Each structure stands twice: as C-alpha cells, then as structure tokens.
Amino acid sequence: MGFQLKLTCLLGFCFYSLVVQAQDANLLNTLDSITPPEVRYSYGTFKSTRVINGHSNERMPEGQLDVRIEHRFGLINQGYYNFFGLDESNTFLSLEYGIKDWVMVGINRASVDKTVSGFTKFSILRQSTGAIEMPVSLSVLLESNVEGNKWQYPDRNNLFSSRIAYASQVIIARKINEHLSLQFSPVWIHRNLVHAVIDKNDMFALGFATRYKTSRRTSFNIEYYPVISQSWDHQNTYRNSFSLGYDIETGGHVFQFMISNTTGMTEKAFVTETTGKWMNGDLHIGFNISRVFSLKKQK
Numbered sequence: 001m002g003f004q005l006k007l008t009c010l011l012g013f014c015f016y017s018l019v020v021q022a023q024d025a026n027l028l029n030t031l032d033s034i035t036p037p038e039v040r041y042s043y044g045t046f047k048s049t050r051v052i053n054g055h056s057n058e059r060m061p062e063g064q065l066d067v068r069i070e071h072r073f074g075l076i077n078q079g080y081y082n083f084f085g086l087d088e089s090n091t092f093l094s095l096e097y098g099i100k101d102w103v104m105v106g107i108n109r110a111s112v113d114k115t116v117s118g119f120t121k122f123s124i125l126r127q128s129t130g131a132i133e134m135p136v137s138l139s140v141l142l143e144s145n146v147e148g149n150k151w152q153y154p155d156r157n158n159l160f161s162s163r164i165a166y167a168s169q170v171i172i173a174r175k176i177n178e179h180l181s182l183q184f185s186p187v188w189i190h191r192n193l194v195h196a197v198i199d200k201n202d203m204f205a206l207g208f209a210t211r212y213k214t215s216r217r218t219s220f221n222i223e224y225y226p227v228i229s230q231s232w233d234h235q236n237t238y239r240n241s242f243s244l245g246y247d248i249e250t251g252g253h254v255f256q257f258m259i260s261n262t263t264g265m266t267e268k269a270f271v272t273e274t275t276g277k278w279m280n281g282d283l284h285i286g287f288n289i290s291r292v293f294s295l296k297k298q299k
Helices: 002-034 080-085 267-272
Strands: 039-041 064-075 089-100 103-110 115-125 128-130 137-146 164-175 180-184 187-191 202-205 208-213 218-225 241-250 253-260 284-294
Antiparallel strands (some): 089 103, 218 241, 241 253
16 A cells, blocks of 8 residues: 555656646746737947948937047148148047937037037937837937138128028938948038028938948948039039048947048038049048047946
8 A cells, every 4th residue: 555655646746747837838828928029129230420421320328428539631642742631630529428318419619610510319210120120220410510710701791690500311220230231311401601692502412321340349331422402502613422431449439440532520511512532532531539438327
C-alpha cells in the first residue's frame, strides 16, 4: 500500500504540474493578445540638427543645449596667395536649446551681412513602426533674420523692417535603413526689402539631402537646394547651393567638414545668395562644430 500511495501521489503531482503549465501558457497568450504592441521610433536619421548648411529633421532633446561654431573659408581657386581660401573666414555662432523633445529654439549670429537670427523647429510626425506605422518624420522650421549692415544710403528714411527676412521650411525625412537616410525640405523665403522694384520679395526652393553612414561614428552627406521660382535678383547672378560633407562624432562633439559653393549659413543666405559655380571651381572649405551640454537632469 505504501508503494501504491507514493506512485499515486507522484502521478497526481505530475498531472497537476502539467495542468498548471497549460494554464500559465494560456494566460500568457491571453495577456499577449490584449497587450498593445510597442511603438518603435527611428533615431539618428541624421547625425546633427544640420545636414550641412540646412537644417535636418533632428532636434535637441529636452534640456539639451547645443553650442555651435561654424566657419566657411574663402575661394579655393584663389590659390596659394590666400592659402586656398583659408586666409578668409565667415563665422556663425549659435545657441540652440530643446524645450521639449518635440520642439527646439535657437538664436545665432552670422558674419555674412552681420545677421542675427532666431528660429524654432518642431516635430509634427515621427517615423515609427509597431503600434503606429509612420513612414516618415515631418518637422517645421520657422526663422527670422535681421541684417546688421550699415545702410547703403544713410541719408534717406530707412526703416528697421527693411532689414528683416523670414524663412519657413517643411522637413520630410526617412531613415531607409541603418546606413541610408533621405530628406526633402521645400523652403519659402521672404524679404521685406529687395534691390529693385522688379525684383521678387518671395523665393521658393526645393531642398534635397541624403546621408550615408560609413561607420558607427562617421557619415557622408550631400545637400542641394534648387530655386524653383524667379530669382529675387533680376540680374540672375545667384546659383543653386550644392554641398558635400563628412560627419565625425567624438563623444559629445560632432565635427562636420564640407566643401560648398556658398559661404551662407542661414537659409536666407545660402538658398538665395549663393554665387559660386562648381564647374568654375568657386568652392569653399568649411566646418561645423557642435558641442552638447545637459542643462536639465534626464528622467
């Protein structure tokens, strides 16, 4: 009887274990069926908030301050006398802060036309998979520029509003895979004052950009801004901005080296005031340095 009782208890325990495991499996399957799938967002579409000269879809996270220093040198085809343009320099200094993860603001000063600018960039859509399928990221840039040059004709009645220009841009980006990213960013630029009565106050351009990630910390960028409306300058002396760049990330810094036919570093400058021709060798070497500081404790 003792052996039969032990055998019965053992078989009963095994049966009970199988029943419990089956119930646990059914419970887990039920929970999986009612638990909403996770939203997986794309990150690092571009290395920085700029592709080269123009903005990317990236923004500063909440509480992060980006201190940017940018330089564009003189013409390479000036030769050794001007050390291939390095004897000349245009500078751009900027402070850019993430108010929330979806919105950032910035203020900057460029030596080109002694321009002071302010902007805000905010996210409307974010590329994602899972619970929310969103194929692209969509951001909007709003920018104002104030030129600080001395008046060309100081004796006449000059208005402060004549110094102001505006830029509005829609930025549509997609991270195709871990290596390739694409961006389309049409831009509208308005000047309160133009050179001649027949010149246009408004200009429209299409922005195209791509990034190819060559390693975990480096990438190659291309940026092109063809103007699609009549040039604001009736003499048609301006050209489309085209730039090549290479990004290197080193911890908290991002170094961006580029070659371009423009020295402009604001939308008004590089979209509407580029004069260089690639075919003539009217090119400039330049770089951007971005250093990020955390001003708010991360959650």
